[in-house]
Amino acid sequence: xxxxxxxxxxxxxxxxxxxxxxxxxxxxxxxxxxxxxxxxxxxxxxxxxxxxxxxxxxxxxxxxxxxxxxxxxxxxxxxxxxxxxxxxxxxxxxxxxxxxxxxxxxxxxxxxxxxxxxxxxxxxxxxxxxxxxxxxxxxxxxxxxxxxxxxxxxxxxxxxxxxxxxxxxxxxxxxxxxxxxxxxxxxxxxxxxxxxxxxxxxxxxxxxxxxxxxxxxxxxxxxxxxxxxxxxxxxxxxxxxxxxxxxxxxxxxxxxxxxxxxxxxxxxxxxxxxxxxxxxxxxxxxxxxxxxxxxxxxxxxxxxxxxxxxxxxxxxxxxxxxxxxxxxxxxxxxxxxxxxxxxxxxxxxxxxxxxxxxxxxxxxxxxxxxxxxxxxxxxxxxxxxxxxxxxxxxxxxxxxxxxxxxxxxxxxxxxxxxxxxxxxxxxxxxxxxxxxxxxxxxxxxxxxxxxxxxxxxxxxxxxxxxxxxxxxxxxxxxxxxxxxxxxxxxxxxxxxxxxxxxxxxxxxxxxxxxxxxxx
Numbered sequence: 470x471x472x473x474x475x476x477x478x479x480x481x482x483x484x485x486x487x488x489x490x491x492x493x494x495x496x497x498x499x500x501x502x503x504x505x506x507x508x509x510x511x512x513x514x515x516x517x518x519x520x521x522x523x524x525x526x527x528x529x530x531x532x533x534x535x536x537x538x539x540x541x542x543x544x545x546x547x548x549x550x551x552x553x554x555x556x557x558x559x560x561x562x563x564x565x566x567x568x569x570x571x572x573x574x575x576x577x578x579x580x581x582x583x584x585x586x587x588x589x590x591x592x593x594x595x596x597x598x599x600x601x602x603x604x605x606x607x608x609x610x611x612x613x614x615x616x617x618x619x620x621x622x623x624x625x626x627x628x629x630x631x632x633x634x635x636x637x638x639x640x641x642x643x644x645x646x647x648x649x650x651x652x653x654x655x656x657x658x659x660x661x662x663x664x665x666x667x668x669x670x671x672x673x674x675x676x677x678x679x680x681x682x683x684x685x686x687x688x689x690x691x692x693x694x695x696x697x698x699x700x701x702x703x704x705x706x707x708x709x710x711x712x713x714x715x716x717x718x719x720x721x722x723x724x725x726x727x728x729x730x731x732x733x734x735x736x737x738x739x740x741x742x743x744x745x746x747x748x749x750x751x752x753x754x755x756x757x758x759x760x761x762x763x764x765x766x767x768x769x770x771x772x773x774x775x776x777x778x779x780x781x782x783x784x785x786x787x788x789x790x791x792x793x794x795x796x797x798x799x800x801x802x803x804x805x806x807x808x809x810x811x812x813x814x815x816x817x818x819x820x821x822x823x824x825x826x827x828x829x830x831x832x833x834x835x836x837x838x839x840x841x842x843x844x845x846x847x848x849x850x851x852x853x854x855x856x857x858x859x860x861x862x863x864x865x866x867x868x869x870x871x872x873x874x875x876x877x878x879x880x881x882x883x884x885x886x887x888x889x890x891x892x893x894x895x896x897x898x899x900x901x902x903x904x905x906x907x908x909x910x911x912x913x914x915x916x917x918x919x920x921x922x923x924x925x926x927x928x929x930x931x932x933x934x935x936x937x938x939x940x941x942x943x944x945x946x947x948x949x950x951x952x953x954x955x956x957x958x959x960x961x962x963x964x965x966x967x968x969x970x971x972x973x974x975x976x977x978x979x980x981x982x983x984x985x986x987x988x
Contacts, residue, residue, distance in 0.1 A: 508565035562619030588617035662712035814838035
């Protein structure tokens with residue numbers, strides 16, 4: 470059943486195989502009520518497929534079909550080439566992956582059958598890359614008596630081509646046991662175990678994504694806020710191949726230094742639902758979270774941002790971190806929106822920071838394996854605002870399997886209308902260049918703040934560029950100020966309140982123009 474929905478695709482274009490160009494912005498109206506993106510994959514044919522949970526028709530939001538809409542996107546032409554709606558009331562915890570046994574994709578989800586008071590895992594096969602479904606070939610795997618519920622992103626396909634799926638069985642109205650199951654793609658229930666007893670339901674929601682930690686020895690992991698209030702450290706649950714669990718507590722404190730008898734400087738992560746934890750090389754993991762710098766914990770001396778930290782799970786030691794705060798304003802906050810380490814050790818990080826740009830903006834950073842920043846891109850998305858963190862970036866590969874860049878999928882709102890949610894699709898190549906940055910989209914290798922400004926405008930540049938000149942114009946195009954030295958700021962003293970144009974010229978000759986408001 471083919472449908473078309475409200476479609477909002479915004480792309481940072483990149484060069485890919487055979488130097489093909491991709492356009493960066495596409496928008497299409499439709500009906501339907503959007504809930505969330507659940508999964509995204511790159512198929513063998515190179516196209517991307519995203520899975521969106523939604524109500525098929527808006528109506529009055531009652532008695533309307535719920536299900537999953539699959540969109541197939543051609544990254545070279547940036548068009549939706551196919552779509553498929555599958556009715557399903559299950560919104561979360563669904564696995565969507567390439568079929569390792571052959572062509573096409575597989576889908577797996579828990580479902581409850583009231584007639585036998587039992588829960589099953591349904592394995593569905595999509596036999597090719599054209600979103601054809603074969604429901605007659607679905608496999609039902611009995612898992613347990615009673616209702617099995619699951620959370621967000623609690624299923625994976627591991628390196629042995631087995632489904633690893635977490636689920637919860639209620640004990641009372643407030644508590645549940647957490648179980649884990651290993652299921653073969655042929656429908657064989659290979660292994661089950663009780664993972665955690667007597668979990669409080671209020672503590673289930675922040676539990677992080679189930680991910681593969683490493684292949685040898687085979688290990689998986691989840692994360693949560695450690696139950697050690699007021700410390701709010703990070704708890705990582707390492708699960709081995711026979712489902713034994715080891716809890717590793719990582720200290721959120723990045724740095725604590727006494728500079729004089731009365732002053733202590735602290736830097737620390739704020740672990741919460743926006744936190745992202747992804748595997749790195751060996752026994753290491755990367756953690757992206759909100760960041761706070763303060764002096765003796767007085768509010769007036771606090772500074773906020775985001776940070777990426779590397780930890781060794783074996784020794785529980787902090788191995789390094791990078792802080793991102795492009796505004797340095799009191800109560801300027803941000804949150805992570807995606808983190809990924811590539812096979813070559815490159816780290817990509819997307820975050821959002823209030824105060825540096827308007828709400829319709831994200832910042833994308835490329836780092837090396839030691840978290841040294843190679844480049845930053847400040848992306849203002851016009852009328853589109855990201856309404857929540859995105860899922861972890863997806864590696865973009867060419868036909869030979871070579872990594873060419875990364876993509877992000879998530880959802881957003883347009884023009885501030887929360888009843889009109891759409892989805893976004895980002896794509897960047899390794900050098901951070903953008904070809905054809907479409908209408909309403911601004912991509913800059915620098916940030917500027919504050920805006921509106923009273924007297925002095927500050928600029929922060931990506932380490933891969935060097936500024937040559939800053940010029941300030943009025944809206945009639947008259948040059949008002951020029952600066953060729955000290956290009957980290959430019960003063961607006963003596964100018965009347967109103968709008969101005971700032972032109973930044975880099976040493977390589979590239980030019981950018983931004984609108985600045987003087988208060």
